[in-house]
Amino acid sequence: MISVSNLSYAFKIGKKGKENIIPVLHDVNLQVAEGEIVAVVGRSGSGKSTLLNLISGFIQSEVGSITINGTDVSKFSESKWAEFRLNHLGFIFQSFQLIPSMSAFENVELPLVLKGVSVTERKKKAEEMLKRVGLESFQHHYPGELSGGQQQRVSIARALILNPPLILADEPTGSLDSENEKQLLSFVKELNEKYGITFLMITHDHEVASIAHRKVEIIDGYLREEKTLHEVQR
């Protein structure tokens, strides 16, 4: 599903011509198979979010290559990346990233709107998805009127609405209490088992990592080890 080869990345800080180059990732190689849940762990500043941002296309590297679902996305333009994200990727963010001026329903249907799906189909799908995450009675509520757990469920519904084969999650439980965290993780597991959705999750939470089939650790920008689920559990 994901193939990262020899990927390196460095931040450039300062004025053009006088930039300070701060290397973040060094020669990263990562393979994620279809239907796998992979957890990327590491300390703060180790480069795990940068890796996810590179795979998401939010930033681009000049060194190395990324292939998602058989498509080499390394040299994609901004527009192509946007289209690719809409059609192939789902996102779960730590701070939910819902548009505050839109209701739960409107937030969930947003990817369908961007794709140009008809109103009737949009309504049907969004309602169905909100029902799936248990928020059918909250569809007209605005994010400000929902709890953290509910907001994250709206965010998951939005991520799933276009049935993407891959979901990228950046600290998905970071803003949730333990109860909501448990619910979210069981939902992720269910989605993986029932629908074969691939998950790549950035986390420093061992609970989150415990549901992964594989755990990958990044230390100071180097992908140090890859452990199987069995190894992680041991």
Next chain:
Amino acid sequence: MKFKDKHRFVRSNMKKNRTRVWMTILASTIGCAFLIMLASIGFAIHKTAVNDVMSFRMVNEIQVVKENGRMTEKDVKKLEQVKGVKTVTRKKYVPANQLSLGEYHNFADVMSAHVPSEEKAGFELEKGRMPKAKNEIVVGYHFAEELRKDLPEGLSEEETQKKMKEFSYKGDLLNETLKYHLTTAGPENKAEGPVKTVDVKIVGIGKKPTREWARDNSVFITEELYHEVISVLRKQDPKIISDNELKSYGEVKAFTATAEDVKEVTDRIEKLEYMTYSIIKELKEMNVYFTLFKAGLIFIGAIAVLIASIGIFNTMTMAVTERSQDIGIMKAIGATPKTIKRIFLLESAYIGLWGVGLGTILAYITSYGVNFVLPIIIEQFVNEKPPEGFMLSYIPWSLTLIAVTICMGVTLLSGWRPAAKATTVDVLKALRRDV
């Protein structure tokens, strides 16, 4: 993303900042209305000038003169052969112009005209018919008004004006027989001794001129009577008219079927080495000056629109800044820069459209109001009626079109940069709430 969804998006965004958006629309409305109103003054003056020129002559009329010498029958025949010429009218003016009915006198514009060509050119009678016999004449619509008894001497100008109507002939002149005085003497230089007269019968009265202020005091006599009058006048003064003048025409005009033919026919006549003068030619020269004048006014008006566009630029820039996080989220989940740009361009276009729409309506209302109220004010304060057909503001559809194009163009241009800025919002910064 479908247009309908973009529209929904934009509407909900505009509703969020209703006051700011409406203030921007108000600025655009005033800018647009100012542009239209200012230019409408130019258009009104142009229209008045054109109407003024057109009221004197017919649009399909071409006056023809020879570079050297006078127009003769040979020239008339030549002109009649020119492709596109419907008819050629020719007139000979008569120096004797006094006609009387009992104690009533009129010093009219007497002329001999070729009746068939006059009829073909559009000359129409109010009543009666065209002359058939030698001593039959046709008079202009105002002939009767100008036919009046001698006014008492020593009257002031104001009293004279009042008495003129009172002393005018009141009856119907059709079929009346008048005495035509065969002398060049006028009211100022009275003839000495007896003057020969001929009896002439009015068989037709010309139609009222379309312009309220125009006076038609002409008299059409037949060709035969013309020759008789001239021979009598030449006996009195042999130098009064030369042989050459006798054979030629004082005024020759070619008429085309439509106004559109005038230019081509004029070119053809000029190729035959005649000099021409037509309303189209005059209008062409006049139009150049007025076009420059109107362009100047539109330019000044456009400055107001430009100032209003600064408001749109500010509003849109603020909208982009305020919605940076939303833009970032939308980009993250798959909105292309093109979609983002179109949403913001659509928003500025809506502001512009509202401004242009309301501005145009306001301009039309103001224009109508000014044209209605101004003559009343002039009459009240200056104690004089404004000229007929006078208007201070005129908004043709072309001006509306120009104004709408300018306003919409400026609006889109001012919204372009903020829209472009929206596409450059950094997704990561937006998601981190750093923007």
